Amino acid sequence: MGFLHLLWFPPTVQSHLLQVNYSYSVCMCMAVLQRIGVPTPSRLTKVSVRTCLIAELPFSISIICSEGEEWQCVRSLLGKHMLRPRAVETYDVVLNGVVSDLLAKLQLRRRQSASGLVTDIADEFYRFGLEGISSVLFESRIGCLEPHIPPETDRFIQSINTMFILTLLTMAMPGWLHRIFSKPWDTFCQCWDYMFQFGEHYTQILHQEDIDTGEEVEGRYLTYFLSRQGLPMKTVYSNVTELLLAGVDTISSTLSWSLYELSRHPEVQNALRGEVLTVLKGEKTPRATDVAKMPLMKAVVKEVLRLYPVIPANARVIAEKDIQVGDYIIPKNTLITLCHYATSRDRRYFSDPDKFLPRRWLGQEQSHHPYASVPFGVGKRSCIGRRIAQLELYLALARILIHFEVKPDPQGEAVCPMTRTLLVPKSPINLQFIER
Numbered sequence: 001m002g003f004l005h006l007l008w009f010p011p012t013v014q015s016h017l018l019q020v021n022y023s024y025s026v027c028m029c030m031a032v033l034q035r036i037g038v039p040t041p042s043r044l045t046k047v048s049v050r051t052c053l054i055a056e057l058p059f060s061i062s063i064i065c066s067e068g069e070e071w072q073c074v075r076s077l078l079g080k081h082m083l084r085p086r087a088v089e090t091y092d093v094v095l096n097g098v099v100s101d102l103l104a105k106l107q108l109r110r111r112q113s114a115s116g117l118v119t120d121i122a123d124e125f126y127r128f129g130l131e132g133i134s135s136v137l138f139e140s141r142i143g144c145l146e147p148h149i150p151p152e153t154d155r156f157i158q159s160i161n162t163m164f165i166l167t168l169l170t171m172a173m174p175g176w177l178h179r180i181f182s183k184p185w186d187t188f189c190q191c192w193d194y195m196f197q198f199g200e201h202y203t204q205i206l207h208q209e210d211i212d213t214g215e216e217v218e219g220r221y222l223t224y225f226l227s228r229q230g231l232p233m234k235t236v237y238s239n240v241t242e243l244l245l246a247g248v249d250t251i252s253s254t255l256s257w258s259l260y261e262l263s264r265h266p267e268v269q270n271a272l273r274g275e276v277l278t279v280l281k282g283e284k285t286p287r288a289t290d291v292a293k294m295p296l297m298k299a300v301v302k303e304v305l306r307l308y309p310v311i312p313a314n315a316r317v318i319a320e321k322d323i324q325v326g327d328y329i330i331p332k333n334t335l336i337t338l339c340h341y342a343t344s345r346d347r348r349y350f351s352d353p354d355k356f357l358p359r360r361w362l363g364q365e366q367s368h369h370p371y372a373s374v375p376f377g378v379g380k381r382s383c384i385g386r387r388i389a390q391l392e393l394y395l396a397l398a399r400i401l402i403h404f405e406v407k408p409d410p411q412g413e414a415v416c417p418m419t420r421t422l423l424v425p426k427s428p429i430n431l432q433f434i435e436r
């Protein structure tokens with residue numbers, strides 16, 4: 001994976017693939033992501049297949065897929081509640097409630113096996129991810145971690161999975177082929193339709209509750225805030241949907257890999273547990289202000305995202321002018337895909353790049369190239385959910401380690417990552433949870 005792809009997708013066609021020499025990879029990331037003076041960075045060409053096809057969908061596109069002023073407007077509204085550290089800290093109580101349910105679920109699952117083995121933990125963490133982001137969006141719970149999961153929840157998660165699997169295929173197929181082999185595109189649309197219905201359903205329930213109580217509630221949760229900005233309700237539904245789907249696989253995958261690596265590195269697990277217990281001084285439930293004082297916790301998650309960046313590649317289109325990177329001229333309007341997975345495992349930037357060494361992020365050793373590992377992207381278009389994701393991961397990891405010793409499956413083998421648009425475990429991750 002030691003190269004970058006520059007792709008033009010149909011129907012702009014003239015599809016071409018340029019393999020850029022290794023030495024340009026991080027320079028390329030910098031050159032492309034740092035485009036100064038681009039007010040609204042874009043990931044897609046206006047004429048890319050994906051944009052054209054998305055235009056056929058019944059709902060308006062939102063923060064992840066929109067561009068220009070439309071994107072800028074939603075980004076600044078959401079940014080106030082998702083990017084400001086103080087605003088994000090306030091979600092810790094509601095997220096801790098979700099973590100409590102996750103612990104109860106893990107207890108239940110481990111008791112079903114004589115050795116405390118929980119199979120396919122990513123599957124459990126999908127529901128945790130969905131419940132977590134729902135709690136932030138709706139400040140209420142949708143039952144993903146109940147013993148009996150609502151069928152619509154599983155269908156939503158399944159729709160996300162299928163949508164991601166089909167994203168690459170539907171992007172790569174030219175429009176005329178979609179008309180001949182319509183199944184992938186039809187299924188792709190059905191997934192989006194269902195996800196939008198789900199987002200709309202929960203937003204409407206909440207909206208109705210507010211009307212019924214008749215109280216002027218503080219803008220505590222994201223959906224409430226969004227629905228009071230004078231945006232068309234269709235825009236609110238589609239943004240809620242995109243935030244919901246962005247919070248599921250990202251959290252599930254990162255939490256799964258974190259526990260996978262900690263189970264295989266008991267010395268790091270013990271040191272991290274020690275840090276948690278020291279900061280908490282006997283308290284059982286950390287607050288946002290506590291996890292902020294845990295450098296090893298931050299280093300563990302950074303290292304996990306370096307090895308397993310859940311979004312392994314990012315994209316930009318520079319529409320204003322051609323740019324030069326090293327010896328290459330990249331024509332304007334080229335869709336440039338930057339492979340972060342490659343740079344973050346490049347031995348020129350990280351010693352022992354395939355090893356899990358969280359301490360590389362601490363102390364003297366932390367002077368890595370700033371663009372070598374950028375799991376949340378960089379700049380104006382970087383991940384808007386980053387702070388919420390980090391808080392959720394820190395709160396979950398801290399409490400899992402307080403309650404359990406996590407060990408590898410005694411019968412298990414090493415698990416590799418694979419891409420499914422997102423980077424996911426290639427085979428199920430099974431772990432033993434031993435009660436402390």
Ligand code: HEM
Pocket residue numbers: 043063064065075133242243244246247248250251254305309310311314315374375376377378379380381382383384385386388389
């Ligand atoms: C470990 C967890 C996560 C990782 C590694 C991650 C990574 C990313 C990356 C790489 C991007 C593209 C950035 C760019 O183009 O420069 C992105 C965008 C985005 N992420 Fe995340 N993400 C995570 C969790 C979340 C969560 C929990 C949410 C929702 C609360 C979220 C919402 C979004 C949204 C809405 C965008 C699009 C932002 C825009 O286009 O302005 N992400 N994320």
